[in-house]
Amino acid sequence: MQSSHLKAYLTSNLDIEEKEISSIIGSCTIKKIRKDEFLLRKNEYCKHTFFVENGLLRQYSIDEKGKEHTISFAPENWFVTDRESAYFNQPSAYYIQALEDSEVVAIDENFIHQLSEKIPDFAGFNNKLLHNHIRHLQKRINLLLSASAKERYLQFIDMYPDILLRVPQTMVASYLGITPESLSRVRKELAHKHFKK
Amino acid sequence: MRTKTVELVASPRAPHFVGDGFRVHNFIPSGFRLDMQRMSPFIMLDYNSTYKFPPSDKPKGVGVHPHKGFETVTIAYKGKVAHHDSSGGGGIIGEGDVQWMTAANGVLHKEYHEEEWSKKGGDFQMVQLWVNLRARDKKGDPKYQAIKYEDINRYKLQDDAGIVEVIAGEYNGTKGAASTFTPVHMFNAKLNKGGKADFQFPATYNTVLLVLEGNIIVNGKEETPTDHLALMANDGETFEIEATDDAVVLVLSGEPINEPIAAQGPFVMNTREELIEAFNDFNTGKFGYLED
Numbered sequence: 032m033q034s035s036h037l038k039a040y041l042t043s044n045l046d047i048e049e050k051e052i053s054s055i056i057g058s059c060t061i062k063k064i065r066k067d068e069f070l071l072r073k074n075e076y077c078k079h080t081f082f083v084e085n086g087l088l089r090q091y092s093i094d095e096k097g098k099e100h101t102i103s104f105a106p107e108n109w110f111v112t113d114r115e116s117a118y119f120n121q122p123s124a125y126y127i128q129a130l131e132d133s134e135v136v137a138i139d140e141n142f143i144h145q146l147s148e149k150i151p152d153f154a155g156f157n158n159k160l161l162h163n164h165i166r167h168l169q170k171r172i173n174l175l176l177s178a179s180a181k182e183r184y185l186q187f188i189d190m191y192p193d194i195l196l197r198v199p200q201t202m203v204a205s206y207l208g209i210t211p212e213s214l215s216r217v218r219k220e221l222a223h224k225h226f227k228k
Numbered sequence: 229m230r231t232k233t234v235e236l237v238a239s240p241r242a243p244h245f246v247g248d249g250f251r252v253h254n255f256i257p258s259g260f261r262l263d264m265q266r267m268s269p270f271i272m273l274d275y276n277s278t279y280k281f282p283p284s285d286k287p288k289g290v291g292v293h294p295h296k297g298f299e300t301v302t303i304a305y306k307g308k309v310a311h312h313d314s315s316g317g318g319g320i321i322g323e324g325d326v327q328w329m330t331a332a333n334g335v336l337h338k339e340y341h342e343e344e345w346s347k348k349g350g351d352f353q354m355v356q357l358w359v360n361l362r363a364r365d366k367k368g369d370p371k372y373q374a375i376k377y378e379d380i381n382r383y384k385l386q387d388d389a390g391i392v393e394v395i396a397g398e399y400n401g402t403k404g405a406a407s408t409f410t411p412v413h414m415f416n417a418k419l420n421k422g423g424k425a426d427f428q429f430p431a432t433y434n435t436v437l438l439v440l441e442g443n444i445i446v447n448g449k450e451e452t453p454t455d456h457l458a459l460m461a462n463d464g465e466t467f468e469i470e471a472t473d474d475a476v477v478l479v480l481s482g483e484p485i486n487e488p489i490a491a492q493g494p495f496v497m498n499t500r501e502e503l504i505e506a507f508n509d510f511n512t513g514k515f516g517y518l519e520d
Contacts (some may be wrong), residue, residue: 042387066409073450080396090504184356188508188511188512192504192507192508192511193492193493193507194295195294195510195511196493196494196507197493215519218513219513220513221512221513222314222513222514222515222516222517223517225512225513225515226314226514226515226516226517227512
């Protein structure tokens with residue numbers, strides 16, 4: 032299998048030959064998983080960062096009452112991992128599960144080392160990615176603490192334009208931290224405002 | 229007139245469920261020579277081969293979803309489907325009926341096994357096709373053509389060979405009930421054992437034969453068994469099918485729409501920008517609202 036999206040992503044952001052990147056990616060495992068299969072379960076140790084070539088993953092937790100809380104969706108070209116487990120060697124609190132048949136590249140520390148050795152600028156690029164990720168998380172915390180259901184929804188469709196058509200509404204509600212009924216109400220109000228027929 | 233030869237005979241791929249009510253083999257679009265561009269205007273063909281659904285008090289089906297940029301054609305061979313849309317429309321597609329829905333600039337709908345049918349359960353066999361529209365027709369308003377079985381014209385073949393039901397286009401002077409935006413021929417050829425039928429379409433038209441019942445031989449040599457699809461080459465105009473036992477064959481032939489295709493999920497547009505706009509419109513309620 033060709034990990035073409037990851038290659039395109041790295042060559043467009045880094046000063047590196049395609050041949051060189053191919054050999055580094057070649058050392059990664061490419062996993063094909065079916066819908067509903069897990070890449071990570073609670074209490075397991077997460078060894079990889081997953082890059083989604085195609086398909087769709089979801090990272091979530093389950094609380095004591097059995098309720099699911101979606102941390103993130105990862106469609107094509109997204110990275111997903113449990114950093115606490117992968118970088119601090121803790122048992123994971125999360126599940127990472129395929130919502131569609133998916134192909135992912137399992138990236139490990141060796142991959143990061145190889146890129147750092149080959150590309151002087153890699154640390155700078157990696158920092159930028161981390162800052163961007165932290166920015167996104169801060170925004171998400173702020174929205175969860177302060178924003179209305181509608182604001183959260185509008186932010187969601189901006190970030191994930193096609194997810195609403197790919198996952199059940201209950202999962203979207205669990206990402207937004209609102210009830211499925213609230214999500215329905217928000218979407219109904221928007222339709223009422225925008226539907227022209 | 230040259231003979232239109234068989235380019236390939238495709239076996240049904242492993243079935244998958246669309247929602248929980250349609251168990252389909254997808255033939256179009258699929259990688260090898262059955263992609264959207266090659267098959268235009270037929271950009272999607274899902275075939276629910278005969279499958280027995282057990283009785284269910286809660287009708288199975290597909291929840292609320294949008295379509296934009298093309299037409300959906302549902303041909304019910306066995307079973308019954310009910311549908312509803314966001315502008316208040318709806319109806320029932322019964323056995324033998326055809327629903328031709330022009331999604332054009334956008335509809336939001338859901339489709340389920342009809343309630344009474346669902347309670348009894350039974351054999352279910354359907355074809356769902358997507359027929360592409362030209363850029364200008366994608367901008368039009370949605371509409372339905374609900375075509376009842378009894379309103380479909382039929383042509384009686386000679387020598388008790390069987391009949392050709394004309395859903396769209398024309399067969400030997402018999403016209404189809406459906407109106408189309410670009411030239412499309414859509415027939416159900418119902419042949420008795422040993423019966424033969426000739427067809428003639430321009431060489432450039434993309435043409436497939438889906439065998440729903442029985443087995444056929446095309447041009448005297450290519451065997452196409454039940455639930456298989458024959459893709460005809462663009463090398464000639466005429467071909468003949470012969471039923472080796474009682475057979476039902478869906479014959480599709482259409483003039484290709486030579487425009488770029490940008491397709492994702494339930495939207496088929498011309499450009500990437502139009503696709504993004506379609507997702508935005510759906511997310512922000514411009515397709516309306518419909519309860520699941």
